[in-house]
Amino acid sequence: MRVQGNNSLQLPSTISKAVDFRLSRLSRVERRVLEVAAVTGYSFQFEQISDLSDLSIIQILDALDELVNRHFLFAHSAKYQFAHELLRQSVLDGMSPARREFLVKNYRGDD
DSSP, X not given: OEEOSSSOEEOOHHHHHHHHHHHHTSOHHHHHHHXXXXXXXXXXXXXXXXHHOOSOHHHHHXXXXXXXXXXXXXXXXXXXXXXXXXXXXXXXHHSOHHHHHHHHHHHHHTO
């Protein structure tokens, strides 16, 4: 896995495997919320997830609460952020190309 930014960083396989294992233990809804969040950026607001997702508001809120409890995300008032850019990049890397393209296209289309 590579962490994107000004400098690409090749992470040790043990770290990549640990992150991938944690991600694999998420429910389908939690994973979907995390994928949408990853596309929106390192920090995001609930409305951004709701706008890009076909999930109900309660499903999104439940998933966000669980993702905060599992330390994937931090909550700051009405704003959320990834606990680490490594988590966000792992989610982006693990998405199918079609899903990633769809979410990116629809997110950027709202700007």
